[in-house]
Amino acid sequence: MRLPSRVVRFVLASASPARRAVLGAAGIDPIVRVSGVDEDAVTAALGDASPTDLVVALAEAKAEAVLGAVAAEFPDSVVVACDSMLLMDFGDGPEVVGKPGTAEVARERWKHxxxxxGDLLTGHAVALFRDGELVARAKGSASTTVRFADITDDELEAxxxxxxxxxxxxxxxxxGLGGWFVEGVDGDPSSVxxxxxPLTRKLLAQVGVGVVTLWRD
Structure with missing residues (x-):
């Protein structure tokens, strides 16, 4: 697919300041439109989906939630949505987990x-609008191994x-603060x-958008 000649706006379907910071450091100032998707409901509806299918489906749901508003507001735009989960053995076999939500859950996970x-899985979904019409979609996932440090009880409680x-x-x-307790990553750190x-660049190319055309002047 050839690159679009007109200006395309980059819309990020996420409230995550970390994602905005990554994009900003990489030359893109995204327009943010928050999806408000109930991730637990989407996960429950998917049943026995594989971890990779799950993160991609969640990303697609987030993109879908903002498409109507984006089409009207930014008729020439590309929507990018993301979801991340950690795949790790917490004692009863491999399990994929998202946000802990409570200190009790986070404490128990960190003990393992x-x-x-563990493998940090991220799913991305991309949708391209031209003149307010949805003309192309792409989706994919990435996996990066994260090696965690030993952490003392005092450090964990802090x-x-x-x-x-x-x-x-x-x-x-x-x-952020958690970086003190990560020994290293094997793979793409931006995914973590x-x-x-790298995945976003590939998916943008699949819908005909060159990432360099999105960089700020």
Missing amino acids: MAGGS YLATQEPLAVAGGFTLD IGISL
Whole structure:
């Protein structure tokens, strides 16, 4: 597919400041439109979906939630939606988890995560509008292995007290306070933060948008 000649606006279907920061550092100032999707409801409806299918489906649901408004407001635009979850063995076999929500859940997860590793899965969905018409879609996923440090009880309680891990996928960040407790990543670090730049570039290309055309002047 050839690149569009007219200006295309980049719309991020996410309230995540981390995703906005990644894009900003990479030359894109996204227009933010929050989806408000009930992630638990989408997950329950999918039943026994594979972890990869789950994160992609969640990203698609977030994109779908904003398409109508975006088409009217930005008729020439590309919508990008993302979802991330951590796949790790928490003692009863591999399990995919999202945001802990409470300190109790985050504490229990970190007791298994510390000193181990897990796969941060991220799903992306992209939709292209031309003259307000949806003309192309693309979707995909990425996986990055995260190696967690051993963490003391005092460190864990201090981290939980910040409330940072409660509202992020897997209960940790790479670009925030949680970065102190990550030994390293094997794969794409931007994916761990929330939006994979390599995957987004590939999906944009699939719908005919060159990422360099989206960079700020």
